[in-house]
Amino acid sequence: MGLLEQWLSYPAAWDRILSIIGIEIHWLILQYVLGLPLMVLVALLAYRRSGDARWERMARTMTKALGLVFAVGAATGTASEFGLVVVWPNLLEAAGRYIYYPLYLEIFAFLTEIVFIYLLVFGWSKLSVNAKIAVAFLAMFGAWFSGAMITSVNSYMVAPTGIVAAYDPLTGWKYDQGYPKVLLVVPKDIVGALDVGKLQSLGMEVVGDTGQGVAVLMPSKIVARLAAEAWGGVRVRDSVLKLVVKPEALGAVGDLLVKDVVDKILVLTVQTVGYTTVTFQSPVYPGTLVHSIGAGVTVTAFTILGAYALLLIKSRDEKSRDYYMLGLKFGVVASLVAIVLQGAVFGHVMGEEIAKYNPEKLAAMEGTSSSILSVSRMLGLEKLMPLIAYGSLEAKLPSYDAIPADYCTLLGVPGVSDCRPPLMIHYLYYAKIGLAVLLGLYALLLAFLLYRRASLPGWVLWAGALSPVAAQLVSFLGWAVREMGRKPWSIYGVMTVDVAHTMNPADPLAYVLVALLFLGTLAGLIYAAFKVLYEPSVKG
Amino acid sequence: MEAPVFFLALVFGIHIVAVNVGIALATLVPILKRRAELSGDARLAETARGLFRIYAATYGLAGVMGTAFTVFLLSFYPEFVGVAGNIAMIPFGIAIVAIVLHFFAIVAYWYGWDAFSPTAHFYAGVLLALTAYLIPLGFRAVFAFLNTPAGLSFDGKPWLDVAKALANPTFLPLYLKSVVGALTLGFLFVSAVLAVKGLRGGGLSGVEEDLYRDGLKWGTAGLLAMAFLGAWYTVSLTNTPIKFNNIFKGLGWAVQGVERLSDYSWLFAVKMLLVLAQAHILLRLTVFKPAEASTRAGYLGSIYAATAAALTVLTGEYLNAFSQYPFFVANLPLITSSVPEPWRTILGRSLDLRNVSPLALDPALYAVTAVGLLALLAAAGYFLYVVFLKSE
Numbered sequence: 001m002g003l004l005e006q007w008l009s010y011p012a013a014w015d016r017i018l019s020i021i022g023i024e025i026h027w028l029i030l031q032y033v034l035g036l037p038l039m040v041l042v043a044l045l046a047y048r049r050s051g052d053a054r055w056e057r058m059a060r061t062m063t064k065a066l067g068l069v070f071a072v073g074a075a076t077g078t079a080s081e082f083g084l085v086v087v088w089p090n091l092l093e094a095a096g097r098y099i100y101y102p103l104y105l106e107i108f109a110f111l112t113e114i115v116f117i118y119l120l121v122f123g124w125s126k127l128s129v130n131a132k133i134a135v136a137f138l139a140m141f142g143a144w145f146s147g148a149m150i151t152s153v154n155s156y157m158v159a160p161t162g163i164v165a166a167y168d169p170l171t172g173w174k175y176d177q178g179y180p181k182v183l184l185v186v187p188k189d190i191v192g193a194l195d196v197g198k199l200q201s202l203g204m205e206v207v208g209d210t211g212q213g214v215a216v217l218m219p220s221k222i223v224a225r226l227a228a229e230a231w232g233g234v235r236v237r238d239s240v241l242k243l244v245v246k247p248e249a250l251g252a253v254g255d256l257l258v259k260d261v262v263d264k265i266l267v268l269t270v271q272t273v274g275y276t277t278v279t280f281q282s283p284v285y286p287g288t289l290v291h292s293i294g295a296g297v298t299v300t301a302f303t304i305l306g307a308y309a310l311l312l313i314k315s316r317d318e319k320s321r322d323y324y325m326l327g328l329k330f331g332v333v334a335s336l337v338a339i340v341l342q343g344a345v346f347g348h349v350m351g352e353e354i355a356k357y358n359p360e361k362l363a364a365m366e367g368t369s370s371s372i373l374s375v376s377r378m379l380g381l382e383k384l385m386p387l388i389a390y391g392s393l394e395a396k397l398p399s400y401d402a403i404p405a406d407y408c409t410l411l412g413v414p415g416v417s418d419c420r421p422p423l424m425i426h427y428l429y430y431a432k433i434g435l436a437v438l439l440g441l442y443a444l445l446l447a448f449l450l451y452r453r454a455s456l457p458g459w460v461l462w463a464g465a466l467s468p469v470a471a472q473l474v475s476f477l478g479w480a481v482r483e484m485g486r487k488p489w490s491i492y493g494v495m496t497v498d499v500a501h502t503m504n505p506a507d508p509l510a511y512v513l514v515a516l517l518f519l520g521t522l523a524g525l526i527y528a529a530f531k532v533l534y535e536p537s538v539k540g
Numbered sequence: 541m542e543a544p545v546f547f548l549a550l551v552f553g554i555h556i557v558a559v560n561v562g563i564a565l566a567t568l569v570p571i572l573k574r575r576a577e578l579s580g581d582a583r584l585a586e587t588a589r590g591l592f593r594i595y596a597a598t599y600g601l602a603g604v605m606g607t608a609f610t611v612f613l614l615s616f617y618p619e620f621v622g623v624a625g626n627i628a629m630i631p632f633g634i635a636i637v638a639i640v641l642h643f644f645a646i647v648a649y650w651y652g653w654d655a656f657s658p659t660a661h662f663y664a665g666v667l668l669a670l671t672a673y674l675i676p677l678g679f680r681a682v683f684a685f686l687n688t689p690a691g692l693s694f695d696g697k698p699w700l701d702v703a704k705a706l707a708n709p710t711f712l713p714l715y716l717k718s719v720v721g722a723l724t725l726g727f728l729f730v731s732a733v734l735a736v737k738g739l740r741g742g743g744l745s746g747v748e749e750d751l752y753r754d755g756l757k758w759g760t761a762g763l764l765a766m767a768f769l770g771a772w773y774t775v776s777l778t779n780t781p782i783k784f785n786n787i788f789k790g791l792g793w794a795v796q797g798v799e800r801l802s803d804y805s806w807l808f809a810v811k812m813l814l815v816l817a818q819a820h821i822l823l824r825l826t827v828f829k830p831a832e833a834s835t836r837a838g839y840l841g842s843i844y845a846a847t848a849a850a851l852t853v854l855t856g857e858y859l860n861a862f863s864q865y866p867f868f869v870a871n872l873p874l875i876t877s878s879v880p881e882p883w884r885t886i887l888g889r890s891l892d893l894r895n896v897s898p899l900a901l902d903p904a905l906y907a908v909t910a911v912g913l914l915a916l917l918a919a920a921g922y923f924l925y926v927v928f929l930k931s932e
Contacts, residue, residue: 068647068651071643071646071647072643072644072647074603074643075639075640075642075643075644075647076640078603078606078607078636078639078640078643079636079639079640081607081610082610082632082635082636082639083636085610085621085624085625085632086625086628086629086632086633086636087629088625089621089622089623089624089625089626090622090626092614092618092621092622092625093618093619093621093622093625094618095614095618096614096615096617096618096621096622096897097618097619097897097899098899100614100615100618100897100899100900101615103611103614103615104611104612104615104905104909106611107604107607107608107611107612108912108913108916110604110607110608111604111608111916111919111920112916112919114600114603114604115916115919115920115922115923116919118597118600118923118927119922119923119926119927122597122923122926122927123923123926123927123930126926126927126930127926231622233697233882233883233886234882235882257882257885257886259886267898267899270899271899275899275902502625502626502629503626503697503698503699504626504627504629504697504699504700505629506629506630506633510633513637514633514636514637517637517640517641518640520644521640521644524644524647524648525647528647528648528651528652531651531652531655531656532651532655535655
């Protein structure tokens with residue numbers, strides 16, 4: 001099977017393709033909403049300290065750009081939100097039932113963003129420098145607050161709180177013991193109706209008594225099956241639960257919907273963990289948060305670098321060259337700091353989290369399969385990677401070929417034929433790493449040339465002008481690895497894509513039209529940026 | 541009534557009034573701008589630009605409140621959102637496409653004001669106006685479905701027969717009533733904005749004076765049209781007898797043989813009083829004493845009329861929504877028996893507004909929401925003050 005064919009073979013291919021286009025375009029834009037307020041804030045602080053009007057001009061230009069990207073980002077965000085409702089309704093319903101709190105707080109984050117970003121944009125000439133600094137800080141707070149809420153939900157989807165993955169770096173895969181498992185709190189009335197002996201034979205482990213319920217580590221293949229039955233309208237008497245319900249209790253619970261049983265378990269679990277904190281306790285949240293905001297700042301920094309490099313090449317306004325040079329220096333310093341932090345610190349934290357909590361994804365990312373040409377193997381990184389990922393030379397990378405293709409299903413439910421993540425993410429991941437290293441080296445070279453006050457060759461400036469595209473590509477590849485690498489799961493260990501997506505998908509033609517609409521919006525944004533930001537700057 | 545219903549009503553109320561003003565301004569501004577270009581009238585162009593600035597701000601507010609409504613709905617009633625998402629792709633899809641295009645048109649129209657050629661800017665305005673009518677088309681289809689679920693079909697799973705859904709007897713009157721109501725409010729809003737300018741002593745230019753009076757005239761015509769459209773919608777609601785009785789039984793009209801679940805006749809009466817107040821002011825300023833329109837009393841009257849129009853929109857929406865409490869679908873008790881299991885059970889509880897998600901029942905959550913909304917609405921008020929009133 002080809003790599004692309006494998007990825008397309010998971011259920012809901014059209015839905016996934018449309019979501020990639022829609023969410024990626026939203027992500028592409030909103031990275032600037034994350035990065036620009038910080039850059040405006042720094043420029044304003046520099047202006048207050050130095051009194052140099054060039055800093056104020058830079059802050060003003062970046063604020064104009066912020067207003068533009070925020071408006072279009074809000075449009076794509078609204079569309080993505082409704083897209084989730086109609087394309088992934090069951091996933092959204094599950095999120096709304098159990099992990100809604102960060103989405104709820106997102107309203108206030110969004111309100112903060114819109115008030116302070118637009119106050120900065122429309123009130124620029126009416127605010128003092130100190131007021132602008134305060135407003136820029138609040139705009140940044142709103143944007144990062146929003147990012148923190150959304151990434152907590154996404155983190156929960158990548159590794160739900162209480163997940164125990166199926167890999168030990170010293171002993172290998174643990175599928176034969178029923179892993180991966182999800183920590184759940186089962187209400188005592190439900191426990192009383194179940195045959196504990198049969199449950200234990202299926203890999204259930206009792207962890208402790210929480211008072212209202214019993215904490216258990218439940219194999220994800222059971223959880224995934226229950227999720228499929230819950231959103232399929234199945235009743236207990238037709239469910240796999242029938243196998244583990246005590247015969248004397250079946251009469252009383254047989255008519256219940258599986259959804260009601262699942263609901264009781266998940267509600268008590270979330271209540272036990274804390275409904276306000278459950279997503280923030282996802283084990284991959286810290287890395288996700290800093291890496292996501294880091295991506296926004298990095299892309300923004302390279303875009304500033306690229307914009308001023310392009311102005312130095314193209315502008316006929318000789319009076320402004322000092323200003324463009326200052327902008328270029330600012331962009332270079334910001335890019336260098338951002339990419340070093342993003343790669344060496346934030347990326348490393350996230351990599352360790354993936355290694356521990358998403359081992360199947362790590363196996364695909366590292367290409368530990370004999371069926372593909374592995375870049376990692378080719379470069380001789382296979383011995384180094386365990387040390388980086390697990391902090392030990394004794395550790396082993398998880399073998400992709402040893403992952404059972406059916407580990408996420410129980411008796412053929414959910415309807416997924418291959419539970420392994422797509423191997424194509426190996427190449428996407430290494431393309432990302434390679435490109436990021438090149439970007440880092442470029443920023444270092446440019447910083448060196450500027451420090452030495454050397455003249456900048458034309459190719460160096462052109463490379464700078466193209467660097468935002470490369471930075472966006474790196475970010476896209478990172479996001480693609482994260483999201484595609486979770487397949488066939490929508491929520492790892494809990495819900496697969498076939499359960500999450502709509503029971504009434506639209507015609508593919510409708511999806512193509514919506515995708516074209518998203519692409520058209522992006523083209524429109526680029527055109528607007530060209531007309532509003534680039535053209536006036538070039539003319540001087 | 542459940543506390544979440546009040547949060548939903550609060551953000552929905554702000555959203556809907558802002559959206560109504562937006563529909564009208566998205567129509568009027570491109571027309572005024574085009575007229576200004578064709579006549580070379582710079583003052584008219586400047587007035588249009590000022591109105592568009594107001595539109596951008598109100599649309600931002602509408603967008604935030606719309607998002608808040610969706611998220612509140614998801615948090616308090618997740619199973620309803622799941623059910624709606626599974627069956628309503630087409631009407632939501634129309635609204636989604638229109639929203640994206642509309643946002644895009646706003647950005648293009650705003651940033652392209654002096655940057656695009658007049659023709660390109662005009663077509664951006666056409667897109668702006670067209671999409672302003674497409675968005676409610678999708679959402680009103682959903683609202684009509686919530687009156688009576690025409691097109692809801694089952695073949696082992698629920699799905700929507702779109703042709704039958706669009707033939708919903710309440711859809712067309714609801715849609716037309718909505719857009720004409722929005723235009724009526726919008727015309728009066730424009731007059732009120734200019735009246736504020738007149739009251740502040742700025743004096744209205746000739747073109748502004750014409751616009752002010754046109755707003756009052758068109759607002760009067762809109763109000764007259766609304767009398768017919770309102771009656772049409774009322775008649776169509778006989779297809780939703782529980783809702784009809786919840787509104788009109790207290791006034792002596794009822795569909796016989798159907799139970800009334802609540803009494804919102806008082807809200808209907810409030811709405812009618814607001815309509816009468818508008819009619820009184822508008823007829824005085826446009827028909828009986830038109831010379832008074834440009835006096836202090838006339839300006840004040842215009843502002844009162846616009847305020848009454850906004851409150852009419854608000855009470856109308858609340859009447860439409862609350863009169864089906866406690867169900868999301870007004871006709872639910874009448875159709876339940878025809879729904880096959882297990883969907884009868886699932887729809888029975890997911891369409892009941894009393895079934896708030898158990899994890900969202902914490903009073904602390906409501907307290908945080910109230911405080912957070914207050915703080916941010918205060919910040920939004922400061923924003924509007926700085927942008928529109930503070931001098932440079």
